[in-house]
Amino acid sequence: MAEDSGVLPPKENFSEWYNDILWRAEIMDVRYPVKGVYVWYPHGFSLRRSTYSILRELLDRDHEETLFPLLIPENEFMKEAEHIKGFEEEVYWVTHGGTSELDVKLALRPTSETAIYPMYSLWVRSHADLPIKYYQIVNTFRYETKHTRPLIRLREITSFKEAHTVHATWEDAENQVEDAIALYREFYDRLCIPVIISKRPDWDKFPGADYTIATDAIMPDGKTLQVGTVHHLGDHFSKTFEMTFEDENGEQKYAFQTCYGISERCIAALISVHGDDKGLVLPPEVSPVQIVIVPIIIKKRAEEVIEAAQQLEKELKDAGYRVKTDSRDLRPGAKYYHWEMRGVPLRIEIGPRDIDNGVVMSVNRYGEKATIERDNIISGIESRLEDFRDSMTERALSHAKEQIKFASNLEEAKEAVKSGVAIIQWCGSEDCADEIEKKLDVSVLGNEVRLDFIDNKEGVCPICGKPAKPAIVARTY
Amino acid sequence: MAEDSGVLPPKENFSEWYNDILWRAEIMDVRYPVKGVYVWYPHGFSLRRSTYSILRELLDRDHEETLFPLLIPENEFMKEAEHIKGFEEEVYWVTHGGTSELDVKLALRPTSETAIYPMYSLWVRSHADLPIKYYQIVNTFRYETKHTRPLIRLREITSFKEAHTVHATWEDAENQVEDAIALYREFYDRLCIPVIISKRPDWDKFPGADYTIATDAIMPDGKTLQVGTVHHLGDHFSKTFEMTFEDENGEQKYAFQTCYGISERCIAALISVHGDDKGLVLPPEVSPVQIVIVPIIIKKRAEEVIEAAQQLEKELKDAGYRVKTDSRDLRPGAKYYHWEMRGVPLRIEIGPRDIDNGVVMSVNRYGEKATIERDNIISGIESRLEDFRDSMTERALSHAKEQIKFASNLEEAKEAVKSGVAIIQWCGSEDCADEIEKKLDVSVLGNEVRLDFIDNKEGVCPICGKPAKPAIVARTY
Structure with a gap:
């Protein structure tokens, strides 16, 4: 699909490196004929799937997943004046269905407050209904007039995880903000990405929020990338959308809210923070392929080596690893290059001599070699992957400290x-x-x-x- | 959230029953202020998640997941004349970004042929690239002028699984059609839903296809619901989008294609085929809650019973079941009603006498009771759930035969x-x-x-x- 020919520009030319690695590592194809929207290759999508599985796992502890419509009627969208000011230049409008003009224009959600909160106002009745903690993972749209860039500045954000919570008091909402920050921290820890958490200045907070806490990653060129935000919404939206509940004393009160989001910028950070001159470097947990087996074939014992590789692949699959054997008719070096570009954390080489010695050679994505006893292959691989993960965290953290x-x-x-x-x-x-x-x-x-x-x-x-x-x-x- | 009060209309009044069960069982809220688009409640979304996990599992055997943009530029969309004729009255158009009119109108995909195939024509170069078997699960849009109905006739189809394959020959594509039919059969087997597979008349095939094979479920009122279609596209689109490849003799040839889709109508069928006057009846594999534990509390030994219920919940969770304990301060009957409405396959009742006898009482969603030895609880529950699943299949099949x-x-x-x-x-x-x-x-x-x-x-x-x-x-x- 994407060709392997040519070489990645050095990472110090970050912008070129970034554009190049996206197609060489088969993350995204940028040739789709609409500005600012892109196509996920299978390899990229698999990375997205594993990454968002972590996010789901963390959220599912005490949130529930839902799904709200993409289309927001103009009248609902316009209800929240302060919110709109932040988005009015950026909203796509659907004006026609078939050949007829719609009675009410429909906005493509830039974010879902005005889609969700009218429903919340129906659902929230009593203090017993609170807290509500729902999230969804959806596509959202911004008519970006600035320079667009895959995964970073998009017109279709394909992977917006947005959580929306409702609470009885301002303090409960504040606590939820802290929970969300802890959750985002844990998420980025799992991706081995150091993040800076800070409180945005008032003029830079989310339109309609009391305050915004943001999560930024530092990119290789020293610029920061906002990779998560958590907003305390006070009772601002709840007043607009008449979201009241009966408290324990039978009084009607306005509810308090938070919302927090992460988009596919998390993938941009993952690629950029860890990648090197050879390609992607991926944490084992999210790498589409965790282990690649390269049989080192010498004519005489070719069959034996291929069998040994297949047997190993089967054992590793049974142990739950995502593993591939590369049996293509190519030089080993070309195979190494191919899988390094795609960020595979661990390569296993297996040749006649390894079979004789009852070992395999393992090489992690940093090029560090170690032999593993064939008899203890599962525990050997597990510990090599754990060590590799730890190295990724250490390297990224020490680099961030330098930055x-x-x-x-x-x-x-x-x-x-x-x-x-x-x-x-x-x-x-x-x-x-x-x-x-x-x-x-x-x-x-x-x-x-x-x-x-x-x-x-x-x-x-x-x-x-x-x-x-x-x-x-x-x-x- | 949704209130439990009131009673479901009898299923023989299918239309009323269907509308009612959607909110009583917390599948969808129909009160969103745009016609033909709906909100997934958490319980409904969880059902969708499990159901689509099966679809992903089956497809992942030999397909890869990708993601293409929602927005299709008018010029690409209009390329395929025959295809357009089928959709021109049904397409939503985005005409404005912010306050400015777009140079090129953008269609919200009604289906993704014209989004995907321009990319495929870049990707397909040689016979070695074939077959391509990709799928995506996305939201698609139809400006329906007919009566809309949740999960069945929608303006936003939130859960369209569409697969698009490319092959070297017409016969390879034909074989893929058969593979897809087998896959859809397996999918509906897993959901215990009998389906009728037939070849659509020529005038009713997908616009631009050589032929269409469809999968229909029979609804309780005897009407059929199309719940899956598989299309042989011939080289029709490949000629439009210049999708050629070099064959083994170095000649340029047009590729052959198939596409096949399933939408959230599969959930509509799941609800309608199995449900009864008490609510949903769900196969254990997809039920958001597989087992509900109801502690039967008698004052004297309340603490003991609650502890026993919690211990049981823990064991079942550790064994991988989705389980809930209902400790609300309600009559047992009200709890039964609540969980029956939501389709939970198995209820476990545990009271003082059960503790004394070393058993629990299990009641499946059809009301069939059986005691299970506490010491063999996991295997006992496993076999009860398997039996229940088998009953669901038998009942649905025998009803379909009557229909x-x-x-x-x-x-x-x-x-x-x-x-x-x-x-x-x-x-x-x-x-x-x-x-x-x-x-x-x-x-x-x-x-x-x-x-x-x-x-x-x-x-x-x-x-x-x-x-x-x-x-x-x-x-x-």
């Missing part, structure tokens, strides 16, 4: 944001943020930064000299 | 289609089909009928007197 620099003044910050993210003191005012953004050509992502290796100790704002707290500033996607 | 009547003349057929499906001889001509359809107020669904209990022996067409073969005629959804 994050503490800056004690604007000069240092300016230097830091050339290749990464700067943490500087900021008083919290919009004027000072504007100044910082202009001077450094960055965005102030947020404060109340949650990173294990920094504490939020107070300092002085470099603009106004007032008391300040650490904030993340960076160039962003 | 299908062989008619040796039009009078008999007229009588038969009042409550079910008639099999009559038909010569295959459109004129005679028109006559039959007019006289009986039915559709001629097709001939080459595949049902284990009929043979396709020749007879005489009741209209023209020419040689004929059995055909299915029925009122249809």
Whole structure:
């Protein structure tokens, strides 16, 4: 399908590398004839499936999955004025069915608040109905006028996981925000991706929210990619959509809400944070192929080697691994190249000498070799994959730490944001943020930064000299 | 959420029963403010998830999952003239992004041929690339002007599984059609739903197909519901989209294609074929809750009973069952009613006397009771669920056999289609089909009928007197 010929550009040319790896590793085809929408290749889709399985597993602990319609009637969509302001330039409108014009225009959901909350207002009656914690995984649409980019800036977001919760009190909703942050942390831990969690400035929060907590990953070029947001909606939407419940004293009260989302940007981060000059590097849990077996065939004993490979494949499949044997008539080197590009965590080589010695050779995606006793193959592979996973986490974390620099003044910050993210003191005012953004050509992502290796100790704002707290500033996607 | 109050209308009033069970059993909420689109409740969505897991499992044996865009540009959509004729009155058009008019109108896919095949024409290069067998599960859209009905006639089909294959020869495509039919048969076997497979008349085939094989279920009112179609596309689309490949002799040839789809109508059939006056009846494999435990609490030994129920729940969960304990402060009868409505295959009652006797009482959804030894609880439950599944299949099959009547003349057929499906001889001509359809107020669904209990022996067409073969005629959804 995609050809293997040619070589990936070095990862330091990140933009080229990214565009190239998408088709070379068969993640997406960008040749679909509509701007900003793309096609998932089977290999890419398989990666998406495993990744979203983790998200489902985490959410299913105490959420339930639902599905709401794509089409939102104009009148419902327009109810929420502040919300609309954030989206009005970005909404696709369906105006015709067949050859006739529709009575009411229909928006393609850019996000589902205005599709879901009219139903919630029917469902929420009493305090006994609360909390409600539902989610859905759907396609959403934005008419992006900026430069589009696969998985990152899309007109059809194919994989938007959005959760919407309803609570009796503001504090319950606040607790839910914290639960959601913990859930997103766990999700990115499973993907071995370090994330920065911070509170977005007020002018950058979700339209209609009391506040927004965001999750950002750092891309190889030092720009940040927002890969998850959690919003406390207060009773803002609940007032618009008349979502009231009878509390324990028989009084009607407005409910409080949260919503939080993750899109296929999580796949963009997965590719970009871990990949290298040879291709994808994938955590075993989500890799479409976890183990590839390459039989090393020498004429005399070809049949024996192929049989040994097939037997091994069967055992590994029975043990629950996603495994492939590459028996194509190609040089081993070409096979290695092929599977490295696709990020396979572990390669098993098996040749006549290995059979004689009762071992197999294993090579992880970082090129680290180790022989495994054939008799203990399952436990041997399990521990190699676990070690590999741990290495991925360590490497990604140590790289992220290099990318994050503490800056004690604007000069240092300016230097830091050339290749990464700067943490500087900021008083919290919009004027000072504007100044910082202009001077450094960055965005102030947020404060109340949650990173294990920094504490939020107070300092002085470099603009106004007032008391300040650490904030993340960076160039962003 | 949905209230339990009130009673389901009897199933013999099928239309009322169907509308009612959807909300009482928490499948769908029909109150969304756009005609023909509906909301999946968590319970309904869970049923959908399990059902589509089976479909994925069957397809994943030799297909791969992909994802193509929803939006199809007008020019691509219009390329396939015959195909368009079938859809032009039914397509939703996106004409605006934000406040600006789009240069090229975008169709919401009614089905994805014109989204997928331009990409296939890039991917198919050589005979070595074939066959291609990809599928996707997506939302598709039809601007239905007829009466809409949840899960059956929709404007947003939320769960369209469509597979699209490419082959080197017409015969390879024909074999794929047979494989797909076998797959759909297996799928409906897993759901305990008997289906009629037949070849649609030429004028009723998929627009652009060489021929169409359809899968129909018989609803309680005797009308048939088309719950799957398989199309041999010949090289029709491949010529339109220039899908050529180099064969083994180095010549460029047009490829041959098939496509086949199943929508959430499979859920409509699941509900309608098995349900009864008390609610849903679900096969254990897809039921959101497979076992409900109802502790029978007597004051004195309340704690002991609750503990025993919790212990049992834990064991069953560890054994992989989806199980719930209903400890609400309600009469047992109210709990039975609640879980019967939701189709739970097996109820376990556990009270003080059961504890003393080392047993539990099990009651399946048909009300059949059996005690199970507490010591052999897992194997006891396994065999009860298997037996229940077998009963479901038997009951559904024997009911379907009652609904299908062989008619040796039009009078008999007229009588038969009042409550079910008639099999009559038909010569295959459109004129005679028109006559039959007019006289009986039915559709001629097709001939080459595949049902284990009929043979396709020749007879005489009741209209023209020419040689004929059995055909299915029925009122249809």
